[in-house]
Amino acid sequence: MQRVGFVVYPGYSMMALAAVPAFEVANLAADETTYDIHFISEHGGPVSTSAGMNVETEAFGDTPYDTLVIGGGTVVRPSSPGLIALVQRAASQARRVAAICTGAFVLGEAGLLDGRRATTHWMHARELRNRFPKCSADVDRIFINDGPIWTSAGMSAGIDLALALIEADLGHEVTKEIAKKLVLYHRRAGGQSQFSTLLDLDAKSDRIQAALTYAKQNLDRPLSVEELAEAAHLSPRQFSRVFHAETGQSPAKAVENLRVEAARVLMERSRHPIDAVADQTGFADRNRMRRAFLRAFGQPPQVIRRNARGALDATNA
Template sequence: MQRIGFVVYPGFHLLSLAALSVFEYANLATGDPAYEVELLSVAGGAVRSSIGVTVATTKVHSSPYDTLIMAGGTAVVSSPPELIEELRTAPDRCRRVMSICTGAFVLAEAGLLDGRRATTHWFYTRELAARFPDVKVDEDRIFIADGAIWTSAGACAGIDLVLALIEQDLGATIARTVARKLVVYHRRGGGQSQFSELLDLAPKTDRIQRALTHMRRNLQMELSVAQLAKVANLSPRQFSRAFQAETGQSPAKVVERLRAEAARLMIEQSRHPIDVIARQAGFADRDRMRRAFLRAFGQPPQAIRRSLRGEPIDIAVSAIEP
């Protein structure tokens, strides 16, 4: 049986504990419990969450764990020196050290993320990068497994993180069974975007909004700057400048991302061949779609389709592929 240490602190986000249900259902799926979970804190005893619910914990100690997981919170808080000291030696006695959401700040403070790729909730990624410049922060990933150190985005992404752990330990069949029991999507790949950045596009003028609407409705067409400028009733030069100013992105980048998101949806909801999906989404060929997927999601279309089918994938590669 593998021992899991789950570290909480005053003000931790209660939703972080949702990840523990994955271990519970994994034990039920195997019949013979594979995991033993222990809640830990610096002082031990009752620890109050950010919503006011308290949990009973054991004082953090130096016993070996297979996996040590740091909970996250609704805000970044300073870490007690005792906890930082324990975490610094954790890789010597734990096979894996993980964090959920803002728990990445605690791992970073302990030096565990130096020189590694890591992520956290999108709201805090820039702060993580600014405070810890030696950390290679990737702000648009569900989770990242960099060797023995794993980090995840928001609290719900902790479920994806632990499902990936279950798949690594017990195989894809058990991980898929657990996901079904929890009524969640079978482990979103680590390379999946935390959110659709295009939802945040809020142009100030009707002209640029018309161009965006035209893009979405005509992905199969050639969407050149000249054509989009005509829709917006602007010159190509004026349109490019206005579009960049109002959305923060170039027209070409937005078109590519819209096509990639449309193609991903088709991969998730249909069995069409990759070549057919590429054409329907407006890509010239499957190779261009593959390059767009790597830029947008960190993994190629084939990897996403394999994960949907429940086929095992290389977690370390898919989660950190540039």
């Protein structure tokens, strides 16, 4: 049986606790108590989360944990000396130490990120880089595994991180069953981007949303303004005006961003040749796709694929 400690501290976000049910359901899926779950804090007793809910905790002790998980808060605050000492002790005692969202800052304060790759919520990316320059911060990732240190992006990505930890222990099939019982798609890959073009566009009307959905489902087509306008049940002139007003982008630019996002997923998750990826995502040729990648990411498709494979190899090591 593996002891799992969830570290709770004042201002801790309740959303970070969303990772807990994955371990709970893992016990049900395995028909035995594989994970012995503990909620721990520096002094024990009730600890108030950022939403005001109290979590009953045990005080830090000397008993080692197999896995220690530090969640994040909505605001990054300096860690207490006791918390830093616990994390530093876990670095030599625990099999792995994980941090969800801004919990990465706790690992950084404890020196656990020095010389390692890590991620956190994109809103705190610059601060993480500035405060811990010895850490290679890659904040365009859902989660990162670098040896015994695991970090995830925003709070919901903690569920993906928990499933990845469980998959490393119990295998793919068990984790797939856990995700099914949690009514989730199987966990997102760690290399997946934190960003979503559709979320960034944030269309307000059903008509523009319908056009965007149509575009995403038909990226292999030319997707002219006239075709998108028809999907939105607007004239081309009305469509272009309303689209720009709602999204701040032209239809052509939005379609390019959707193509780039889809092409990146294919580059990271498949072994399709670059020409095939360009064709499937509607780019006229690989050179056009390359220029779009450079505009969006500052890197060509080949580098994106190489980095994704390197991250996967590090996770499986």
